[in-house]
Amino acid sequence: MTARVKPWQVLARSITYRDRWLTVRTDRCVTGDGREVPPYHVIEYPDWINVVALTRDEQRLVLVREYRHGRGEVLLGLVSGTVEALDGEDADKAAEAAARRELTEETGFRAGRMLRLLDAYPNPATQNNRVTSFLAFDLESSGFPSLDPTEEIEVVIDDFEAVLARLLNGELEMQAMHVAALWQAAARITRGDGIPESTATLQKRLRAAFA
16 A cells, blocks of 8 residues: 655755754755645754652552743653663663663652553654653662752652542643553553552552542
8 A cells, every 4th residue: 555645855954953952953845745845843852751650568659749841830740851871872771771760860769670661752743752651660769869950859659540530530730741651551550461460459449440
C-alpha cells in the first residue's frame, strides 16, 4: 500500500535561537504534494524522563509539588527532568540513568528496580524530543534531595488510586505526559504485566477502586 501522507521536504534550515536549554530551528519546507510551507519553527529540546515512583512498604506514589512558570502555578506532578550528557551516549540507557538521577536529586529516594513504561512525543508538531516514563520500585532513602539553586520542591506521598480518582473527576490537573505515565503504570500494575509480586496489594487496591 502506498502511503497517502508523505513527509515534507526541507529546502532550507537555519537556527533562530540557541542556549543550553533549547534550540529554535526555522525550516522552509515543501509538502508531499508540492505546496510550499511558510517558515516553520521547531523547538529542539533534549529528551525528557518521568518517574512513577512507588514506596517499598505501602506502594504509595512519590510525587513532587513545584512552581511551573509557563503556567504561573504551583503544580503536583511526577519526578521528571532532562536527559543530560552525563547520563551516557546510548539513548535507552541514558534515559534510565537520567530517571534514576532525577529521582534521587528531587526526592532523596533511590530506586531498586525500574520498569520502562512508555515512550511518547510531547508535541511532535513543533518539538523534536521524546519523553520516556519509568515505573520505579523498592525505593530506599539515600538522604536529602540535591536540588538546583533555582529549584524548590515539596515531596508528596499519596495513594495511587486516590491520585487517579482526582484526575478522573477533574479535581487535579497535571502535565499531560505525567497523566499518560500514571494511567500506563496503573494499567500495567492491574494486568500484572512484568510487575513484581510486591505490588500485589496495590494491584488489588487499583482493581477495587476502578471495578
